[in-house]
Amino acid sequence: MIKNLIIILFSVCFILSCNSELQNEKKSTTPYKFSLPSNFPPMVIPIDNPMTEEGVALGRMLFHEPLLSANGSQSCSSCHQQKNGFTESKPLSIGIDGISGNRNAMVLFNLGWSSTLFWDGRTISLEEQAFDPIVDPIEMHDTWLNVANKLNAHPTYPELFKVAFDVDEIDSSYVVKALAQFERTLISGNSKWDQWTRGEVMFTAQELKGWDLFNKDRTNFTTGADCFHCHSAPLFTDYIFHNNGLDSEESFEDLGLYETTGSDLDRAKFKTPTLRNIEVTGPYMHDGRFETLEEVLEHYNFGGHFSSTIDPLMKNTGDGLLLSKEDKLALLAFLKTLTDEEFLNKSEFSNPFH
Numbered sequence: 001m002i003k004n005l006i007i008i009l010f011s012v013c014f015i016l017s018c019n020s021e022l023q024n025e026k027k028s029t030t031p032y033k034f035s036l037p038s039n040f041p042p043m044v045i046p047i048d049n050p051m052t053e054e055g056v057a058l059g060r061m062l063f064h065e066p067l068l069s070a071n072g073s074q075s076c077s078s079c080h081q082q083k084n085g086f087t088e089s090k091p092l093s094i095g096i097d098g099i100s101g102n103r104n105a106m107v108l109f110n111l112g113w114s115s116t117l118f119w120d121g122r123t124i125s126l127e128e129q130a131f132d133p134i135v136d137p138i139e140m141h142d143t144w145l146n147v148a149n150k151l152n153a154h155p156t157y158p159e160l161f162k163v164a165f166d167v168d169e170i171d172s173s174y175v176v177k178a179l180a181q182f183e184r185t186l187i188s189g190n191s192k193w194d195q196w197t198r199g200e201v202m203f204t205a206q207e208l209k210g211w212d213l214f215n216k217d218r219t220n221f222t223t224g225a226d227c228f229h230c231h232s233a234p235l236f237t238d239y240i241f242h243n244n245g246l247d248s249e250e251s252f253e254d255l256g257l258y259e260t261t262g263s264d265l266d267r268a269k270f271k272t273p274t275l276r277n278i279e280v281t282g283p284y285m286h287d288g289r290f291e292t293l294e295e296v297l298e299h300y301n302f303g304g305h306f307s308s309t310i311d312p313l314m315k316n317t318g319d320g321l322l323l324s325k326e327d328k329l330a331l332l333a334f335l336k337t338l339t340d341e342e343f344l345n346k347s348e349f350s351n352p353f354h
Helices: 001-025 054-065 126-135 146-150 157-165 172-184 192-197 206-214 294-301 325-336
Strands: none
Touching: 054 157, 054 172, 054 206, 126 146, 126 172, 146 172, 157 172, 206 325, 294 325
16 A cells, blocks of 8 residues: 555656656747947846847747738838838838827837837836837727737747747737847947947048047037037937927927926927937937938037927027037038948848748
């Protein structure tokens, strides 16, 4: 009797052990190894969404997947195109129903260092941000239940989600985790400026002059463009919010950060975009009002429009920066050194279905 009981207990333990090994095997994923630019700060990864090769690959597919829209005509990449620095060349994006939004699509690279997303900062993580466009009635205009049903019925996605997250049922929480993992890999840090800082290339005299102007205040005694305050290297953004004098108070149409905080102090403040790849990410500003970089420089050169919430850093409102034609050309030359051709053409980010 005792002998039989020992045999039964041993068999149960063996089966449990095998099941545990099988579960561990199913959950086995490959950690994703970042190769961060040496001059970039460390990236903080959420504990509940560790980076894996499987999750990143799945996220890349989902980013380019038109099934995430109600009529199957648009994907995330429709408005965030790699050749344009993961934005598009239109002032305002148009959704699946032909309705135009009211803001320019923001770039999606180097966002692993950003604590807020969107022009108005209404979300605080890439995971949270990814929930919005799918259900937005003027963007992809679907429901998460419908998206989940389509993915669960797909011949490929259930197995890919099983491998990446060890789940038997796909829901929105895992879709946004995969998208966020892929988006964290969108790192641009090998422009001519980066190569110059590493001593690999030389700047021209004009580019050096532009870099010098970029890093100087305009005073009574010096000519400077005052760019570095909000667009500090190496990320070339401070990831925070400013009113940069685009409009006077009576002309405010989009209230920006105010729509998130409700504070009058935040009226017409918008998130600082990065200047990396700025050569290819136009049109510019939250509403895409400026078609060219020349127009952007002219806005700052004249000083901007005064309002009660204009940023104190816009201290030349009224008289402007007084940059000469040669100064503006030098600034343009420098800004173009921030273009990262390797990033804009990297195959790991491209549409895997093509």
